[in-house]
Amino acid sequence: MATGSVTDLQAYCQLVARQAHAAAAQLAQVTDAVKQRWLRESARRLRQQQQRVLEANARDLEAAPGFGLTAAQTDRLRLTPERIDAIARGLEEVALLPDPVGEVIESRVRPNGLEVARVRVPLGVVFFIYESRPNVTADAAALCVKSGNAVILRGGKEAAHSSRAIVELMQEAAQQAGLPEHAFQLVATQDREAVGHFLKLDQYISLAIPRGGEGLIRRVVAEATMPVLKHYAGNCHVYVDQHADLDMAVRIVVNAKCQRPGVCNALESLLVHREVAEPFWAKAAPELEARRVEIRADEATRRLVPAAKPASDEDYATEYLDLILSARVVDSLEEAVEHINRYGSHHTDAIVTGRLDCARRFVAGVDSAAVVVNASTRFNDGGEFGLGAEIGISTDKFHARGPCGLKELTTYKWVVYGNGQVRE
Amino acid sequence: MATGSVTDLQAYCQLVARQAHAAAAQLAQVTDAVKQRWLRESARRLRQQQQRVLEANARDLEAAPGFGLTAAQTDRLRLTPERIDAIARGLEEVALLPDPVGEVIESRVRPNGLEVARVRVPLGVVFFIYESRPNVTADAAALCVKSGNAVILRGGKEAAHSSRAIVELMQEAAQQAGLPEHAFQLVATQDREAVGHFLKLDQYISLAIPRGGEGLIRRVVAEATMPVLKHYAGNCHVYVDQHADLDMAVRIVVNAKCQRPGVCNALESLLVHREVAEPFWAKAAPELEARRVEIRADEATRRLVPAAKPASDEDYATEYLDLILSARVVDSLEEAVEHINRYGSHHTDAIVTGRLDCARRFVAGVDSAAVVVNASTRFNDGGEFGLGAEIGISTDKFHARGPCGLKELTTYKWVVYGNGQVRE
Numbered sequence: 008m009a010t011g012s013v014t015d016l017q018a019y020c021q022l023v024a025r026q027a028h029a030a031a032a033q034l035a036q037v038t039d040a041v042k043q044r045w046l047r048e049s050a051r052r053l054r055q056q057q058q059r060v061l062e063a064n065a066r067d068l069e070a071a072p073g074f075g076l077t078a079a080q081t082d083r084l085r086l087t088p089e090r091i092d093a094i095a096r097g098l099e100e101v102a103l104l105p106d107p108v109g110e111v112i113e114s115r116v117r118p119n120g121l122e123v124a125r126v127r128v129p130l131g132v133v134f135f136i137y138e139s140r141p142n143v144t145a146d147a148a149a150l151c152v153k154s155g156n157a158v159i160l161r162g163g164k165e166a167a168h169s170s171r172a173i174v175e176l177m178q179e180a181a182q183q184a185g186l187p188e189h190a191f192q193l194v195a196t197q198d199r200e201a202v203g204h205f206l207k208l209d210q211y212i213s214l215a216i217p218r219g220g221e222g223l224i225r226r227v228v229a230e231a232t233m234p235v236l237k238h239y240a241g242n243c244h245v246y247v248d249q250h251a252d253l254d255m256a257v258r259i260v261v262n263a264k265c266q267r268p269g270v271c272n273a274l275e276s277l278l279v280h281r282e283v284a285e286p287f288w289a290k291a292a293p294e295l296e297a298r299r300v301e302i303r304a305d306e307a308t309r310r311l312v313p314a315a316k317p318a319s320d321e322d323y324a325t326e327y328l329d330l331i332l333s334a335r336v337v338d339s340l341e342e343a344v345e346h347i348n349r350y351g352s353h354h355t356d357a358i359v360t361g362r363l364d365c366a367r368r369f370v371a372g373v374d375s376a377a378v379v380v381n382a383s384t385r386f387n388d389g390g391e392f393g394l395g396a397e398i399g400i401s402t403d404k405f406h407a408r409g410p411c412g413l414k415e416l417t418t419y420k421w422v423v424y425g426n427g428q429v430r431e
Numbered sequence: 432m433a434t435g436s437v438t439d440l441q442a443y444c445q446l447v448a449r450q451a452h453a454a455a456a457q458l459a460q461v462t463d464a465v466k467q468r469w470l471r472e473s474a475r476r477l478r479q480q481q482q483r484v485l486e487a488n489a490r491d492l493e494a495a496p497g498f499g500l501t502a503a504q505t506d507r508l509r510l511t512p513e514r515i516d517a518i519a520r521g522l523e524e525v526a527l528l529p530d531p532v533g534e535v536i537e538s539r540v541r542p543n544g545l546e547v548a549r550v551r552v553p554l555g556v557v558f559f560i561y562e563s564r565p566n567v568t569a570d571a572a573a574l575c576v577k578s579g580n581a582v583i584l585r586g587g588k589e590a591a592h593s594s595r596a597i598v599e600l601m602q603e604a605a606q607q608a609g610l611p612e613h614a615f616q617l618v619a620t621q622d623r624e625a626v627g628h629f630l631k632l633d634q635y636i637s638l639a640i641p642r643g644g645e646g647l648i649r650r651v652v653a654e655a656t657m658p659v660l661k662h663y664a665g666n667c668h669v670y671v672d673q674h675a676d677l678d679m680a681v682r683i684v685v686n687a688k689c690q691r692p693g694v695c696n697a698l699e700s701l702l703v704h705r706e707v708a709e710p711f712w713a714k715a716a717p718e719l720e721a722r723r724v725e726i727r728a729d730e731a732t733r734r735l736v737p738a739a740k741p742a743s744d745e746d747y748a749t750e751y752l753d754l755i756l757s758a759r760v761v762d763s764l765e766e767a768v769e770h771i772n773r774y775g776s777h778h779t780d781a782i783v784t785g786r787l788d789c790a791r792r793f794v795a796g797v798d799s800a801a802v803v804v805n806a807s808t809r810f811n812d813g814g815e816f817g818l819g820a821e822i823g824i825s826t827d828k829f830h831a832r833g834p835c836g837l838k839e840l841t842t843y844k845w846v847v848y849g850n851g852q853v854r855e
Contacts, residue, residue, distance in 0.1 A: 032772070036795050087482055115817050123816050130828055131798075215827055234658070234829040256853040262853035348456070370846050371460050374555075382545055382849030391854070392547050392845065393539050404554055404637055404842040405658040406830040418828040421816065422794050425806030427679040429686035430815070 014330040020204035024055035024211035026189035027132040031067040033187040035129050037107035045184035046102035049177040057091045063172035094145045096166040101149040104395040107413045122424040127417045129155030131213035136161045138219040141169035148191040149397045154416035164351040195255035208292040209233040239402040240326040241271030241354035242385045246343040248360035249282035256359040257291045265298045269328045270356045277334040278343045284336045300330045310409040323350040344372035376409035444628035444756035447633035451556040455581040457611040463530035469608035470526035473601040474519035481515045485598035510565040511741040518566045528819040531837045532579040546848040551841050553579030555637035560585045562643040565593035572615040574822045578840040588621040633657040663826040664750040665695030665778035667808040670767040672784035673704035680783040681715045689722045693752045696779045696811040701758040702761040702767045708760045724754045731760035747774040768796035800833035
């Protein structure tokens with residue numbers, strides 16, 4: 008179905024969702040050999056037919072100014088032979104990840120002889136809504152299908168041609184590998200109303216995953232009738248304890264703030280114990296200033312860092328995603344924990360300390376998806392945690408927390424074997 | 432705060448939720464020794480001061496006719512020394528269950544030396560809404576607090592005095608054991624609007640658990656801003672395969688249908704392979720008729736069971752919770768699986784078969800919380816599965832599926848230990 012030919016949008020969305028639901032039932036029983044074959048064959052075709060993808064991408068790039076894309080956004084949209092090769096390598100890496108489906112999570116034999124097992128199974132159908140980068144199309148299809156789920160891909164209009172070319176190649180590979188026909192489908196309309204229709208189809212769709220700005224996520228949460236994997240803000244902290252190795256603390260702070268300031272696990276707010284504030288800032292301030300980091304701080308910090316501006320309460324609650332850092336001096340570890348739980352976003356928070364009891368108190372007290380001791384906040388990531396690729400980072404506590412890889416795209420069923428047991 | 436004295440309901444709900452949230456932060460770090468002490472001391476006080484509970488219960492029983500309770504409902508409300516002892520034993524059993532908090536679910540050391548662990552932690556605050564039976568008050572408080580969560584208990588008006596007496600005893604025990612003051616709170620108003628206020632307080636409450644009729648659950652799902660543990664219908668099936676031991680099949684069918692027909696894991700719909708329909712029904716029909724089970728069936732079954740009435744499509748989709756059974760003859764295991772996935776409620780479905788490949792195909796194909804081979808559907812239960820007590824049976828796929836015990840009331844945090852690692 009070509010873009011624009013959608014006459015009855017609601018009926019179209021119903022059809023796509025029903026097809027996905029039927030494919031999911033088959034896909035739950037597809038062996039990993041088939042899934043691996045599909046992923047490897049997709050990678051091979053992407054490399055071999057890269058010209059086809061580059062031509063589609065050229066059409067997207069032509070249209071980019073019309074969508075008002077900035078130079079940076081246009082660059083993220085641009086595919087090159089190297090970038091296509093990276094997408095292909097991504098698929099090969101997902102192929103190699105262990106298939107989560109069928110894992111016996113726990114099992115026991117009951118006193119009456121019943122054998123009870125909790126067995127990992129796919130969730131069903133995932134509705135994935137994302138913005139412009141075309142590589143996300145391939146990643147999301149790979150992760151959802153590898154974990155046994157059918158997926159409905161709703162990409163941004165800016166990358167529509169590139170995404171369609173990639174999906175077509177992967178569908179040709181799917182046919183060759185023997186994957187169900189509707190295991191992954193790209194929504195063939197850019198009509199924004201389609202998203203609303205899909206979000207009401209909870210009889211077919213098990214999970215919605217919006218990947219993009221906060222506006223998109225809030226819209227999906229408000230409209231969805233199925234669970235949503237939420238990926239909200241990362242207002243991440245580093246707390247430099249009085250027992251910190253200050254050189255290590257400076258390295259971690261500089262890395263967490265500056266290595267990639269625009270991402271959700273970058274440092275936004277720095278808390279320093281009063282006892283070490285002076286020597287710490289004597290080392291840290293020149294490093295941060297050399298990297299043009301603007302510091303917004305309380306009075307105690309400003310006395311040590313004359314260039315710092317005053318911080319408001321709102322600063323402490325803000326995810327800058329920029330070379331700006333809020334800072335505060337605290338009197339104790341407990342004060343740091345309280346500040347983090349109050350102003351933070353429960354994403355990623357780190358302590359730098361040499362003392363075991365301080366590390367343990369911080370880990371126990373901070374209510375965040377990831378709590379890090381003596382390392383950069385930037386490590387909160389599916390790849391860095393060893394989950395393989397990730398479909399998103401959950402800021403919820405329910406179902407999955409932090410990086411979501413293949414396992415987090417599954418649920419379980421209870422499988423019970425008996426030999427005629429009845430209940431007394 | 433006494434019932435009726437609530438002047439500003441919304442402010443009251445806010446206060447209760449804020450207190451619960453503060454208690455949850457402390458409770459997450461309370462050792463199991465303290466939780467065990469509290470549960471054992473609660474049991475001791477319940478037995479020792481049973482008169483106090485019986486007197487409160489007498490007031491509820493007096494009021495019962497005014498609430499229009501039936502004789503059966505009034506009996507469920509009634510406490511006796513034996514029933515109070517059973518509640519106390521329940522608390523002692525929960526005390527003995529392994530504390531799920533702090534369990535390292537998985538861990539690995541990354542190539543850069545980072546130690547990454549997924550560690551089980553409580554969800555936070557549970558809002559538990561339930562109907563009349565007073566023992567549920569004690570059970571829910573025990574399960575939520577044992578798993579490290581604070582809980583807000585909203586019981587039915589019919590058991591208000593009994594529940595308050597039980598909570599007061601358990602709070603006295605909590606003080607003695609050193610549990611945080613607001614670890615569990617009974618909502619001190621019967622105003623129905625209070626539920627609506629709590630369901631909007633997702634900044635404090637992590638999970639809502641409604642336990643009661645479908646109307647209650649639908650209301651909670653519609654109004655809640657936090658996740659809801661849903662416990663919808665159980666339209667459970669038994670499929671008698673052509674390779675079944677027919678005597679075993681009859682035993683299982685009779686048990687699943689008749690042992691306790693009013694519960695969610697009771698049998699509602701029976702599918703029989705055409706090859707064995709005649710001998711199976713020759714054995715089964717007299718057993719079911721002797722127990723006054725009304726059979727509603729397709730034509731093929733009715734030819735074998737003259738007393739059976741015709742079944743409509745709606746019958747196959749109905750959870751009777753009564754001595755009524757819908758039945759159908761099917762031509763294959765695949766047809767049985769398709770029927771179950773179409774008409775069932777994804778709760779509990781069983782096959783009776785002697786053939787391994789049939790068992791495996793059924794287990795793989797049926798998309799239900801529990802799939803049972805050669806045993807009664809009645810075993811889908813936290814106690815029978817070895818989880819200890821359960822707070823409910825989830826009919827969702829997200830977060831938890833089937834019986835929910837202590838583990839299902841938890842989430843996890845990622846805990847990362849390094850020695851100065853930064854990201855390149």
